[in-house]
Amino acid sequence: MSLLFERTRPLAFGSRIDRLRDLFLRSPIAGPLATLVVVFVLLSFVPNFLTLRSVAGIVNAATLTGFIAVGVTLLMIAGEFDLSVGSIMAMAGYVFGFHVVAGGSPWVGLLLALLVAGTMGLINGLILVRTGIPSFLITLGTQFMYTGVLWFYSRSQMLQITEDLPAFAILNGRITWLSTWLPGANFRTAFLWLVLLVIIMQVVLVRTRFGNHVFATGGNKAAAAAQGVLVHRIKLACFVISGMCAGLAGVMLFAQFKTVRIATGAGQELQAIAAAVVGGTLLSGGSGSIVGALIGVLLISMLRTGVVLTDIISADNFTAVVGVTIVGAAILNNVIRQRR
Amino acid sequence: MSPSPPSEPVIAMENISRRFGSIVAVEGVTLAIYAGEVTALVGDNGAGKSTLIKILTGVYPPTTGQIYFKGKPVQITSPRMARDLGIETVYQDLALVPLMSVARNFFLGREPVKTIGPFRFLDLKTMQERTAAALRDIGIEKFSGGRSVNEPVGKLSGGERQSVAIGRAVYFGASVLILDEPTSALSVAETEKVLYYTQRAKERGLAVIFISHNMSHVMRVADRYIVMRHGRQVADYRKGELTEQDLAALVTGEREQ
Numbered sequence: 001m002s003l004l005f006e007r008t009r010p011l012a013f014g015s016r017i018d019r020l021r022d023l024f025l026r027s028p029i030a031g032p033l034a035t036l037v038v039v040f041v042l043l044s045f046v047p048n049f050l051t052l053r054s055v056a057g058i059v060n061a062a063t064l065t066g067f068i069a070v071g072v073t074l075l076m077i078a079g080e081f082d083l084s085v086g087s088i089m090a091m092a093g094y095v096f097g098f099h100v101v102a103g104g105s106p107w108v109g110l111l112l113a114l115l116v117a118g119t120m121g122l123i124n125g126l127i128l129v130r131t132g133i134p135s136f137l138i139t140l141g142t143q144f145m146y147t148g149v150l151w152f153y154s155r156s157q158m159l160q161i162t163e164d165l166p167a168f169a170i171l172n173g174r175i176t177w178l179s180t181w182l183p184g185a186n187f188r189t190a191f192l193w194l195v196l197l198v199i200i201m202q203v204v205l206v207r208t209r210f211g212n213h214v215f216a217t218g219g220n221k222a223a224a225a226a227q228g229v230l231v232h233r234i235k236l237a238c239f240v241i242s243g244m245c246a247g248l249a250g251v252m253l254f255a256q257f258k259t260v261r262i263a264t265g266a267g268q269e270l271q272a273i274a275a276a277v278v279g280g281t282l283l284s285g286g287s288g289s290i291v292g293a294l295i296g297v298l299l300i301s302m303l304r305t306g307v308v309l310t311d312i313i314s315a316d317n318f319t320a321v322v323g324v325t326i327v328g329a330a331i332l333n334n335v336i337r338q339r340r
Numbered sequence: 341m342s343p344s345p346p347s348e349p350v351i352a353m354e355n356i357s358r359r360f361g362s363i364v365a366v367e368g369v370t371l372a373i374y375a376g377e378v379t380a381l382v383g384d385n386g387a388g389k390s391t392l393i394k395i396l397t398g399v400y401p402p403t404t405g406q407i408y409f410k411g412k413p414v415q416i417t418s419p420r421m422a423r424d425l426g427i428e429t430v431y432q433d434l435a436l437v438p439l440m441s442v443a444r445n446f447f448l449g450r451e452p453v454k455t456i457g458p459f460r461f462l463d464l465k466t467m468q469e470r471t472a473a474a475l476r477d478i479g480i481e482k483f484s485g486g487r488s489v490n491e492p493v494g495k496l497s498g499g500e501r502q503s504v505a506i507g508r509a510v511y512f513g514a515s516v517l518i519l520d521e522p523t524s525a526l527s528v529a530e531t532e533k534v535l536y537y538t539q540r541a542k543e544r545g546l547a548v549i550f551i552s553h554n555m556s557h558v559m560r561v562a563d564r565y566i567v568m569r570h571g572r573q574v575a576d577y578r579k580g581e582l583t584e585q586d587l588a589a590l591v592t593g594e595r596e597q
Contacts, residue, residue, distance in 0.1 A: 207461045209451045212440075216448055219437035226429065227449035228420045286439040 004202050004291060028288075031333040032279045032295040035325075039299060043306040052184035054305055059191050062301035063172075064089075064249045064256075065271050066194045066294055069279075070201055071121075071238075071245030072272040073293040077205070078238040079218035079285030082124060083139040085246035085272060086265035087146035092117045092250030093260030094150065097159040100254075106167035114247045120146060121243020125236040143269070150262050160259040171255035190252045194294070197248075202290040214238060219286030274322060275300060278329040299325065348411055350375050350515055350547040351396065351427075356405035358391050365391040367571040369405075373516065378538060378548040380562035382555070384591055388571040389551055393518055397429050398422040410515075428509035429518040435505040438494035443471040445493050446508050474511040475504065478540050499530030506537045510544055517541050518549045523557050535561050555584050555591075569593055 027033075044050045068085050075082050092113040099109035120142075127138045172190035179186050205211035216224035217234045225231050249268070254260050275296030281288025300322055307318040349372035358366040366388045373379050383389050394400045396407065398416040407414055409425055416422050422429075436445045447467045453460040471489045475482075480503050482488060493501060502522050509517045519538065523531045538561050542548050552558050558565065565582070567575040567590040575590045582590075589595035 207464075209453060209460070209462065212444055212448065212451055212462060215440055215444070216437045219439040223431075223435055223437050224448065226419055226423075226431070226435070228423055229449050282439075286437065 004199070004206065028280055029292045029295060030280075031329065031336045032292045032299070034336075035278070035329050035332060036295050036299050036302075039302060039306075039325075043302065043309075046306055046309050049306060049309055052182060053186065054309070056184065056186040058298065058301045058305050060186070060188050061304065062297040063188065063191045063194050064253055065268060065275065065301075066191075066297045067197065067249035067252060068246050068268050069272040069275040069293040069297050070194075070197055070290055071242030072269070073276040073279065073281050073288055073290055074201060074205065074214065075238045075242045076273070076276050076281050076283070077218050077285060077288045078214045078235055079221065080128065080135040080235055080238065081139060081273070082121070082239065082242045082246075083136065083269045084120065084124060084143040084146055085242065085249075086268040087143050087150065088117050088120045088243050088246040089250040089253070089265035089268060090260060090262060091120065091146060091150050091153070092247035093254045093264055094154050094159060094250075096251045097161070097254050097260050100165065101159065101161055106165055106171075106255075110167075110171075110251050113251050114244050117243045117247025117250070118240045119243070121239040121241070121246075122236065124243070125239030128239070129232040129235060139269075147262065154262055156262070158259065158261045162258070164258075168255040168258070172252045173255070188256065190256065193248075193252070197245075198290050198294045205290060210234070210237070215286060217285075271297075271300065271322075274326050277326055280333050296329075299329075347374060349373055349408075350410060352408040352411075353392075353396070354406045354408070356392070356395060356402045356407070358395055358400060359403045364571050366395065366402075369568075369573045371566055371573060371576065373547045373549060375515065375547045376542060376545050377563045378542050378550050378561050379564045379566060380558040381549055381551045381566050381568065382553075382558055382587065382591055383568035387568040387591075389568055390520075391571075392568070393429070393520065393549070393551065396422070397427060397518065426513060426515040427518065428512070428514035428516070429520065430502060430505040430509065430522060431520050436493045436501055439492055441490045442475075442493055442496070442504055443467045443489040446471040446474070446489075446504065446511070450512065470511075475507045478503075478507045478510055478537060478544075480504070480507060480537070497530060498526050499533045502526075502534045503537050506534075506541055510541050510546065514546060516547045516549065518551070520551050521553065522550070523552060523554060531557065555588050558587065559584050567591060 048054060068089065072082055072085060095116045096106070096109040096113040099112055100106050124135065124139050124142055127133070127142070128135050170189060171193070172188055175187050175189060205214065213224065213229045213234045216227070216229050217231045221231050246265075250260070250265070253264065276288065276293045277283060277296070278299055279289065279292025279294070279296030281292060303321045303325055304318045307313060307321050308315045313320065351373040353369055353371050356366060356369045357364070369392060381389050381392070391400065395402045396416065398418045398421050401415070401417065407416060414425065416425070437448065440448070443464070444467065452463040452466045454463045468489050475489075482500065493504070496504065506517065506519070522534050522538070526534065535557060538548060538550065550558065550562055563579050565575070565577045565587055566573060567587070569591070574596070586595065
């Protein structure tokens with residue numbers, strides 16, 4: 001844990017309970033983790049919720065948004081938004097899919113998809129640093145522009161293949177030995193890649209110069225620049241990383257469903273931002289964590305499953321629950337932040 | 341009127357002017373800044389103080405004129421270059437990142453790293469220890485024992501923030517420290533601290549440029565007073581050569597020289 005987070009102050013003296021409470025309160029993911037546990041405990045009274053099958057379903061449904069949320073969260077900490085991640089995800093899915101359909105190596109396809117996705121992120125970033133227009137507005141525009149390009153590139157067609165490639169199993173396949181050993185544990189490999197990505201990005205964020213400069217750029221751009229931080233370069237790098245994370249989501253999607261549509265990824269940008277905020281990242285930048293974003297996507301996915309299982313409101317109306325969670329989590333995070 | 345130079349100036353500005361379109365912000369300023377002295381730069385709003393400082397810190401190039409740093413002619417083209425020369429500026433609000441810890445702010449842009457294999461990681465332990473030691477060194481006792489250097493800067497008072505920024509400039513071997521309105525938003529007790537750390541920085545041999553509206557703070561801390569009015573330098577006096585009333589009269593233009 002100490003590699004992933006920094007102690008903001010030494011442990012309180014006193015009883016073990018005091019120390020534990022202190023350890024918890026000063027962790028940046030205290031709020032999100034508490035919310036996750038409370039929601040989990042509450043939902044565990046719902047019939048069929050506390051089964052391996054349902055837990056695996058929650059995790060699998062959260063995975064693709066999880067990749068996007070990693071990049072979006074990093075970008076939000078740097079003080080910027082990317083609303084075009086959904087269209088980047090779809091584009092990367094097509095780039096990967098077309099390459100594989102044409103008989104190319106899936107690994108080369110993966111690299112090509114990441115290259116295209118990174119370039120799309122770079123375009124967002126370049127428009128930002130050249131014009132200074134808020135990234136919220138820029139990426140609202142590029143979202144539609146990228147989808148427009150995709151209409152041409154995809155020849156307005158959905159892409160689908162039937163062939164199963166070994167690479168798909170590595171990227172986002174079933175972990176068969178686990179589900180034969182534990183029936184219902186239908187986890188997929190992509191979640192392991194996501195966990196790996198989350199750990200790497202979290203370490204980069206809190207343990208490297210780059211991460212320090214990301215926090216500084218989002219926290220006070222002018223102060224960071226005055227200390228020699230190359231704030232434009234930091235923002236560009238975050239946009240490229242955000243694009244590549246969305247690209248990974250597109251590739252993982254294709255490896256799982258073997259299909260991609262133009263509308264793939266629509267709405268993902270807001271889910272990712274919601275996950276980031278639920279995970280304790282400030283909308284105003286300068287503070288947040290990648291681990292929190294992972295907790296955020298899991299929490300939202302868990303609520304979706306809970307809504308479906310309880311059948312109190314229609315499953316299609318689950319976004320109402322997401323709305324309540326976002327506001328609730330934001331309030332809770334605020335309370336904990338002030339206590340710290 | 342011109343003070344006798346104690347040694348070679350750290351910074352000499354020669355006939356510096358800056359125009360923005362038809363507006364003349366700074367006109368023909370020639371002055372010298374010396375090590376181990378606090379030079380106050382006073383003047384009313386719009387007198388040209390800020391523009392002059394921005395020229396010195398590489399934010400704007402001068403329209404005409406030449407800057408000499410330690411005797412050598414220089415063209416300061418960016419804030420980064422100014423900092424590399426050893427010119428550090430402590431701005432009222434722009435100095436620190438409130439959400440980041442004191443130690444992370446202290447080393448921002450100059451973080452020590454540990455190399456593990458092909459990767460370079462922040463050396464957080466060194467950052468924390470050195471920050472605490474450096475702040476203790478210039479007399480900021482609050483941070484001794486490595487206790488609060490991990491607290492976010494946002495938890496510090498205004499005076500403490502200024503102090504951390506001053507401590508940072510001293511630690512990284514600045515030769516010129518520019519304090520832009522360091523006391524304007526502070527309580528009396530906080531102001532005392534900042535004036536004290538300003539003295540400490542001077543005793544360590546830094547050339548300090550102290551920009552302020554507050555004549556009594558200027559009188560207490562400065563060794564020299566440079567007055568600007570309408571973009572021109574109108575007076576340059578040493579400590580003891582004039583009273584607070586004289587200084588105020590020079591700023592408002594009631595007195596010409």
